[in-house]
Amino acid sequence: MDSEPSTPSTVSTSSRVNDCDISRYRTATELVHLDNGESGVRDNYNSSSTPIYQTATFKQNSATEVGDFDYTRSGNPTRSVLESHLAKIMSAKRAFAVSSGMSAFDVIARLTHHLDLTNPAILYSYLHPTRTRLVLLETPTNPLIKICDIPTITSIVHERCPNALIVVDNTMMSPYLQKPLRLGADITYHSGTKYLSGHHDLMAGVIGVKDEMVAEKIYSTINATGCGLSPFDSWLLLRGIKTLAIRMDKQQANAQQIAEFLEYHGFKVNFPGLKSHPQYDLHFKMSRGPGAVLSFLTGDTELSERIVESTKLWAISVSFGCVNSLISMPCRMSHASIPAAVRAERGIPEDLIRLCVGIEDVNDLIEDLYQALVNSGVMKYPNGNEMVQFETNTNY
Numbered sequence: 001m002d003s004e005p006s007t008p009s010t011v012s013t014s015s016r017v018n019d020c021d022i023s024r025y026r027t028a029t030e031l032v033h034l035d036n037g038e039s040g041v042r043d044n045y046n047s048s049s050t051p052i053y054q055t056a057t058f059k060q061n062s063a064t065e066v067g068d069f070d071y072t073r074s075g076n077p078t079r080s081v082l083e084s085h086l087a088k089i090m091s092a093k094r095a096f097a098v099s100s101g102m103s104a105f106d107v108i109a110r111l112t113h114h115l116d117l118t119n120p121a122i123l124y125s126y127l128h129p130t131r132t133r134l135v136l137l138e139t140p141t142n143p144l145i146k147i148c149d150i151p152t153i154t155s156i157v158h159e160r161c162p163n164a165l166i167v168v169d170n171t172m173m174s175p176y177l178q179k180p181l182r183l184g185a186d187i188t189y190h191s192g193t194k195y196l197s198g199h200h201d202l203m204a205g206v207i208g209v210k211d212e213m214v215a216e217k218i219y220s221t222i223n224a225t226g227c228g229l230s231p232f233d234s235w236l237l238l239r240g241i242k243t244l245a246i247r248m249d250k251q252q253a254n255a256q257q258i259a260e261f262l263e264y265h266g267f268k269v270n271f272p273g274l275k276s277h278p279q280y281d282l283h284f285k286m287s288r289g290p291g292a293v294l295s296f297l298t299g300d301t302e303l304s305e306r307i308v309e310s311t312k313l314w315a316i317s318v319s320f321g322c323v324n325s326l327i328s329m330p331c332r333m334s335h336a337s338i339p340a341a342v343r344a345e346r347g348i349p350e351d352l353i354r355l356c357v358g359i360e361d362v363n364d365l366i367e368d369l370y371q372a373l374v375n376s377g378v379m380k381y382p383n384g385n386e387m388v389q390f391e392t393n394t395n396y
């Protein structure tokens with residue numbers, strides 16, 4: 001997925017319109033380069049960082065002449081630059097920035113009813129030629145890191161249900177690693193709170209749309225409900241996106257080594273970067289990397305709790321995508337609001353530990369994990385009580 005289409009054309013008041021078919025630069029380059037002129041927002045002072053237009057209203061020249069912007073709920077120059085940038089990196093016709101990932105989902109769900117789907121094998125029994133209007137999927141799934149076949153699912157659904165929209169939650173991968181709109185999806189969205197921002201200092205949701213008519217409906221909902229991202233958060237998100245590639249490269253390289261470390265020591269590890277992942281090939285047909293979220297099993301819920309609580313460097317926290325490393329027990333934390341019976345039905349084991357790997361030195365991350373495994377009684381150091389120092393990447 002190395003050659004990257006994209007190109008800019010004109011601007012509407014609230015979002016950029018792009019021609020998706022012309023190749024320009026690779027994603028890692030595009031992430032960094034903002035073309036303020038192309039976004040339609042002209043900055044007379046050539047500022048290197050996009051100005052924050054901290055204003056709710058814009059003055060008109062006359063009673064009848066409406067400028068590019070009138071009211072920030074409908075459009076704001078800082079948000080427009082962000083949306084134009086997002087459309088480019090998501091290969092979308094248009095992109096939107098809203099106040100959180102859940103509000104992105106809410107905006108999309110208002111298009112119609114939805115069917116939640118992660119297993120393509122059962123797809124046929126759920127599809128109805130006219131009543132199925134929207135198919136939502138996520139790949140890799142959180143927290144079990146299963147892979148859905150986006151091209152196969154989209155072709156089955158589009159064939160059976162010509163009016164249905166395929167929506168892909170791409171939060172786990174980010175537009176740097178995977179572009180669902182190029183794999184057949186109609187809409188893709190991300191929690192911008194995660195990798196796009198990268199620092200857990202804002203909440204945002206972003207939506208990329210292929211079809212102009214669908215984009216108009218999405219825009220109408222955002223305009224009517226007022227959930228468009230605020231100027232300051234738009235500015236913060238723009239800043240975060242510039243370092244997405246370098247953060248993700250480092251985070252997934254660290255995650256790869258940590259996954260190999262855990263697998264080497266006999267744990268069942270869910271991570272698409274491991275050859276042992278049953279859908280390794282499928283994942284790499286769609287994505288250029290494994291991402292930086294993995295999960296593993298210990299076989300004992302209380303043991304998992306002890307491991308999580310014995311780590312020092314890994315923060316016990318929900319969410320992911322931040323530059324620092326996080327550890328959690330999904331069944332006790334992020335997924336605790338799902339009833340235990342439903343969790344069991346979906347096969348989420350109570351002892352599952354999720355690791356969201358950051359940009360720290362991987363040797364420190366592995367040493368901390370190692371001491372947590374030793375202190376919780378699941379492993380011993382090879383030399384008795386002597387702590388293991390990791391000078392290289394190979395002395396597991």
Ligand SMILES: *Cc1c(COP(=O)(O)O)cnc(C)c1O
Pocket residue numbers: 100101102103138142169171172190191192193194203204205
């Ligand atoms: C966090 C998350 C969301 C929700 O996003 P918020 O910004 O927290 O509202 C949706 N999908 C996935 C995969 C997420 O990780």
